[in-house]
Amino acid sequence: MVNGELVLKGLTKTYGDQTVVDQFNLRVEAGEFFSILGPSGCGKSTTLKMVGGFVAPTSGRVFIDGKDVTDLPPNRRSVNTVFQNYALFPYLTVQQNVAFGLRRAGVDKRERNRRVDEVLELVQLTSFSQRKPAELSGGQQQRVALARALILRPDVLLLDEPLSALDAKMRRQLQRELKALHREVGTTFVYITHDQEEAMTMSDRIAVLQNGRVEQVDVPSGVYERPQTLFVAQFMGISNMLLATARPAGAGWVAHLGNAEFAMTDSPPAQGTIQLSIRPERLRIQDEGSGGALSGSIIDVSYLGGAMHYTIAVNPDVTLHAAVPNDGVHPLRSIGESVGVHLASEDLRVVGDSHLADVSVEHADAIPVL
Amino acid sequence: MSAIGSDRRRIRLPRLLAVFVWAYILWNLLPVVCAMAFSFNATRSRSVWQGFSTQWWSGTPLSLFDNDEYASALKHSLELAAWTTVLATALGTVLALAVTRMRGVSKHPVNFILMIPIVTPELILAVGLYLSLTFITAWPFTLVHLGTAAQVVGQVTYTVGFVVVVIRGRLGVLGEGLEAAARDLGAGPVAALVFVLLRLLMPAVLVGAMISFAFSIDNFVITEYLASDSSTVSIPMYLYANARGGNTTPALNALATILVVMTLAVVALAGLLYRCATRRETGSSDISSTVALGA
Numbered sequence: 001m002v003n004g005e006l007v008l009k010g011l012t013k014t015y016g017d018q019t020v021v022d023q024f025n026l027r028v029e030a031g032e033f034f035s036i037l038g039p040s041g042c043g044k045s046t047t048l049k050m051v052g053g054f055v056a057p058t059s060g061r062v063f064i065d066g067k068d069v070t071d072l073p074p075n076r077r078s079v080n081t082v083f084q085n086y087a088l089f090p091y092l093t094v095q096q097n098v099a100f101g102l103r104r105a106g107v108d109k110r111e112r113n114r115r116v117d118e119v120l121e122l123v124q125l126t127s128f129s130q131r132k133p134a135e136l137s138g139g140q141q142q143r144v145a146l147a148r149a150l151i152l153r154p155d156v157l158l159l160d161e162p163l164s165a166l167d168a169k170m171r172r173q174l175q176r177e178l179k180a181l182h183r184e185v186g187t188t189f190v191y192i193t194h195d196q197e198e199a200m201t202m203s204d205r206i207a208v209l210q211n212g213r214v215e216q217v218d219v220p221s222g223v224y225e226r227p228q229t230l231f232v233a234q235f236m237g238i239s240n241m242l243l244a245t246a247r248p249a250g251a252g253w254v255a256h257l258g259n260a261e262f263a264m265t266d267s268p269p270a271q272g273t274i275q276l277s278i279r280p281e282r283l284r285i286q287d288e289g290s291g292g293a294l295s296g297s298i299i300d301v302s303y304l305g306g307a308m309h310y311t312i313a314v315n316p317d318v319t320l321h322a323a324v325p326n327d328g329v330h331p332l333r334s335i336g337e338s339v340g341v342h343l344a345s346e347d348l349r350v351v352g353d354s355h356l357a358d359v360s361v362e363h364a365d366a367i368p369v370l
Numbered sequence: 371m372s373a374i375g376s377d378r379r380r381i382r383l384p385r386l387l388a389v390f391v392w393a394y395i396l397w398n399l400l401p402v403v404c405a406m407a408f409s410f411n412a413t414r415s416r417s418v419w420q421g422f423s424t425q426w427w428s429g430t431p432l433s434l435f436d437n438d439e440y441a442s443a444l445k446h447s448l449e450l451a452a453w454t455t456v457l458a459t460a461l462g463t464v465l466a467l468a469v470t471r472m473r474g475v476s477k478h479p480v481n482f483i484l485m486i487p488i489v490t491p492e493l494i495l496a497v498g499l500y501l502s503l504t505f506i507t508a509w510p511f512t513l514v515h516l517g518t519a520a521q522v523v524g525q526v527t528y529t530v531g532f533v534v535v536v537i538r539g540r541l542g543v544l545g546e547g548l549e550a551a552a553r554d555l556g557a558g559p560v561a562a563l564v565f566v567l568l569r570l571l572m573p574a575v576l577v578g579a580m581i582s583f584a585f586s587i588d589n590f591v592i593t594e595y596l597a598s599d600s601s602t603v604s605i606p607m608y609l610y611a612n613a614r615g616g617n618t619t620p621a622l623n624a625l626a627t628i629l630v631v632m633t634l635a636v637v638a639l640a641g642l643l644y645r646c647a648t649r650r651e652t653g654s655s656d657i658s659s660t661v662a663l664g665a
Contacts, residue, residue: 054550074553075562087551091569091647101555148555 003065003078004030004155004188006051011060013046013212020046022212024060028156028190028205033182035191035199038209039235044192045084047209048158051190052081064155075104080149081158085165086141088133094120094144095129101152119151122181139170146181156188163198175201196236200224208232225279226349233277233351240283240320241351242276255348260294262345275351280323284342285310285333294341296320301335308332312341402630409623416620426620434624442601443608444628447587449518450604454525454586459579461526462533463571467563469534470541488531496595499524503596517598524592529585533578540574573647580640584633605629 011024021043028034036044049055051062053074061070069077080101088097095116102112120126123143133141142162149157159178163171179202182189193199199206200220208215208223208231216228227233233241244255246264248271255262255276288295299319300311303326310322310333320341324330333339412421428435435441469480487495502511503520514520548570552562568575590606597603603611605625612618 052554054553073559074550075556075558079554081551081554083547083551083554085547087547089548089551089566100552100557104556104561152556 004028005063005065006034006156006188006190007063007066008047008051009061009063011047011050011062012058013043013050013055014058020212021050021057024212024214026207026214026217028188030065030155030188031186033179033189033191033202033204035193035203035206036209037193037196037199037206037235039194042209043212044194044209045160048081048160048190048192051156052079052158053077078155079158080152080154081160082142082145082149082162084160084162086133086145086162088141088144088148090133093130093132094125094136097133097144098147098151100148105152115151119147122150122184123147123177138166139174142166142174143177146178150181150185150187154187156190159189159191161192161194164193164195171198178202200236208235210235227277227351230275230351233349238280238321238323239277240280242278242318242348244274244276246271246274255345257343258294260343262343262348264345264348264350276348277351278343278347278349280309280321281307281325282344282347283320283322284344285312285322285324285330286340286342288338288340294343295338296341297338298333298335301333310339312339314341405623406627406630409620409627411620411623414619416618416623426624432619432621434621434628437621439600439603439608440621440625443603443605444625446518446602447604447606447629450521450525450593451583451586453518453522454529455579455582457522458526458529458533458582459575462530462578462582463537463568463575465530466534466537466541467567470538484531484534486531487528488535492528492589492591495528496524496592499527499592500595515598516596517602520596520598521593521602521604524596525582525586525589528589528592529582532581532585536578536581537571537574540571544570573644576640576643576647580636583636587629587633587636 006026006028008024008026011021011026012019013021024043024047036047038044046055050057053069053072053076057070061068063069064078069079089100092100098119099112099116102115107115116129117126120129123146125140125143125147128136128140133144136144142165145162162178163174166174175198178189191199191202200223203220205217205219206223207217210231216223216232218226218228223232224236227236227239230241233239242257244257244262247254247256249263252263252265253271255264255274257276294314296312296314298310299313302309304323306326308324308326308330310324312320312322314320322341326332408416408419409426410422410424411419411426412423425433427433430436465484469477469484472480499520500516503514503516503523506512514523544567549562549567552566553559557565588606589604590610593604594607594610597607606629609622609626609629612622
């Protein structure tokens with residue numbers, strides 16, 4: 001049996017009258033690479049601290065492999081943490097830092113040295129074992145923190161924004177290393193980040209948090225392509241949000257967007273005013289006057305290297321974002337050019353559930369009407 | 371041209387400031403150096419130089435090392451300093467740890483109350499303690515009698531606030547991260563405190579001990595007030611009582627020299643230990659401490 005199943009049941013933390021984490025229910029499968037994603041202040045770090053045992057929940061329970069660990073202190077949970085600032089002991093060498101947990105556990109010296117060597121090799125720090133943390137680069141310190149936590153073979157490894165202090169290039173390299181390491185050790189990783197790209201790159205599944213509440217738990221493609229709430233749609237990259245009217249038609253239903261009609265099949269039938277989202281890369285930009293398209297004019301062009309990013313005014317109130325691959329096939333366009341914009345009904349997603357009428361009224365200002 | 375002109379102006383001001391610094395240092399050092407020099411005077415005079423000799427240090431009945439009163443004062447000062455250093459440092463460390471962990475409304479008044487001994491004039495504290503220990507016949511005041519015990523209690527009461535300030539500053543810099551990391555790696559609350567937090571606090575504890583020692587060695591007011599008989603006379607008390615009397619000799623200067631050298635030695639030692647203990651914490655302080663040690 002693989003260890004490391006983490007279950008949160010109604011986990012809640014309040015400070016005074018402020019609710020930081022609100023009724024968090026979650027099941028992380030053993031061996032999963034699971035990310036908790038959200039903007040700063042969404043409660044993700046507090047959740048991690050409750051799992052690690054550093055903060056006592058106001059209510060709710062934490063289970064690891066079916067065992068209730070809510071009331072256990074950090075040192076008695078089979079959970080280890082890679083802290084955001086690494087929290088390496090400055091007066092100990094790399095070797096001593098990594099051996100700290102085994103020393104406390106009373107593992108004899110021979111076994112200890114063997115396991116330290118093993119884990120240092122795993123994170124490629126063998127030749128640095130006698131250095132002090134201050135003599136290492138940020139990326140190396142991060143790997144020491146990782147080795148120090150992994151050596152105890154925890155059931156669940158918590159990572160609190162471990163790469164946030166590193167520069168972009170080092171971050172990408174360590175993302176790859178972390179993924180490889182996860183495959184190698186097979187431990188459950190719970191990864192905290194505010195970077196949606198990082199979460200999508202690395203995770204098996206992602207929980208998106210906002211204001212202490214879970215917005216959506218899904219695989220990366222699900223969170224990106226089928227956002228269930230307005231927040232998720234807008235937090236995960238760029239989304240074009242559109243208000244449409246839905247009417248039943250035949251077996252499915254039809255979304256009315258301005259003068260255009262889209263036959264919808266995937267989402268459950270809806271009625272009344274609904275929100276639709278479509279990703280910039282799913283818009284098709286064509287020359288003006290091509291049939292069936294919305295027409296608009298380009299008001300901004302950003303060159304992103306691999307892609308062109310166009311902002312297109314469809315009418316005075318509605319602007320759409322379109323990303324077009326810079327592949328030599330798609331023509332480059334310039335500011336002021338008039339273009340046709342094609343939307344395919346299979347790329348339109350209904351955001352939120354069937355009581356959308358309420359939500360859309362609440363956010364009506366933010367959503368363009370065609 | 372204008373760039374050169376402004377550069378020159380920038381150089382001149384620090385030079386002027388450096389002159390001030392050196393003037394200040396000279397003003398500070400000259401009297402002390404003179405006083406120390408006259409302990410080697412060949413005659414009884416403490417103001418006219420009449421040749422070099424070590425007679426006031428040892429060799430004659432009037433020499434420092436052959437005089438029972440001097441020796442007793444020195445021994446008593448060291449005894450007081452040892453007690454005060456140990457007790458104030460231990461107590462201050464515990465208080466600082468406790469206050470840092472306090473939560474809620476009691477935190478602020480406690481912070482304030484801990485500062486009271488620091489802002490109270492020493493004389494007030496000394497008189498207050500003297501009256502309490504003399505006239506209050508209730509426990510725990512009856513446990514402490516005037517003399518060494520009362521002197522230690524008085525010095526510790528006054529010094530402990532400084533130790534708390536120093537250690538709390540360090541605790542603030544350290545934050546809770548490293549202790550949390552120790553707990554995370556399997557250390558219980560006591561192990562995390564002893565193996566991680568106290569180890570990291572060591573530099574501040576050393577500075578606290580140094581402050582306590584330096585304070586105790588040259589404290590006069592509290593020590594004088596809480597003394598009992600001639601066996602509880604410390605060096606500063608002895609110096610004060612004899613400095614202007616008729617039977618003073620350069621042996622008094624020798625005693626003062628010992629006081630200065632002892633204080634300097636402790637300060638220097640604590641400084642060195644502090645640098646060693648914090649040397650490897652960050653790259654930048656590593657460099658700066660190497661430079662400072664080399665200078």
